[in-house]
Amino acid sequence: MDTQNLKAFVEVAAARSFSAAADRLHVTQPAISKRVHLLERQLGTLLFDRIGRQVSLTEAGRTLLPHAEAILARMASARQALADLDADTKGTLKIITSHHIGLHRLPRVLREFSERYPLVELDIGFMDSEEAYAEVLKGHCDLGIITQVREQHDTVCTRTLWKDRLEFVAAPQHPLSQRVSVDLEDLAQYPALLPERRFHTTQLVEELFASHELRLNIKLATNYLETIKALITAGYAWGVLPRSMLEDRTLAVLDVRQSGSEQPLSLTRNLDCIYHRQRQMSKAARAFFDLLCQHAEG
DSSP states (O other): OOHHHHHHHHHHHHHTOHHHHHHHHTSOHHHHHHHHHHHHHHHTSOOEEEETTEEEEOHHHHHHHHHHHHHHHHHHHHHHHHHTTSSSOOEEEEEEEOHHHHHHTSHHHHHHHHHHOTTEEEEEEEOOHHHHHHHHHTTOSSEEEEEOOSOOOTTEEEEEEEEEEEEEEEOTTSGGGGSSOEEHHHHHTSOEEESOTTSHHHHHHHHHHHHTTOOOOEEEEOSOHHHHHHHHHTTSOEEEEEGGGOTTOOSEEOOEEOTTOSSBOOEEEEEEEEEETTSOOOHHHHHHHHHHHHHHHO
């Protein structure tokens, strides 16, 4: 099979659109349609149902998709292995991370890496951790640096870099901030501002409340921690934020305790580096991974 045809098929399957796939591959829509048609003719079966503007995989398409992704990943690994025969560390390094990690954890690493390896072109994408994990699983990038996700796959390797301490916070003028300590029952009386329920941080908080048979009152959910911080600072609600975001002391850290206990409650989440087990790690990716680990250990 022609790998260009396979790539067109994979992109259409991901985007559920021929025009969107054409944009991603920087070709025309007729060119994408022709490549998919050639692949269907070669295989002797339809890979997509096309009903109006709706595009969906047929049973044959769903069967082919994981094999096509694996073939393309192996081809990319082969090209990378050949490129790495060159002594210099160069080429393009594609990294996907979340906005929070990119802002609070990576600047020093990126600066040092660029100084050490000026021939490497960094291609950095920002998206939610769950989406970044899916991109790594498909072999679309070299490394992902993300918040821990619940669903794990054997083909994705995970290295925990940092333990991110989470704090219960509120604006200084919030009623909860006026107390020496609060318990979960107190928090349950006020609305919370947290990421969407599909995110690991919110799942941790919900599990904590559920374990004490309490209902978590989420007033508003948004994906961006910087937005959450700004709204909490304005007195909108209480929330849970990484300690790394609280250095400016604009928010009060709540001393939250379980009823009848002298021990404060604490939550942590893992910040991980992930990569595809079957994708050849380039010299640039290996160098960046090693530098990440050095900074994490330091």
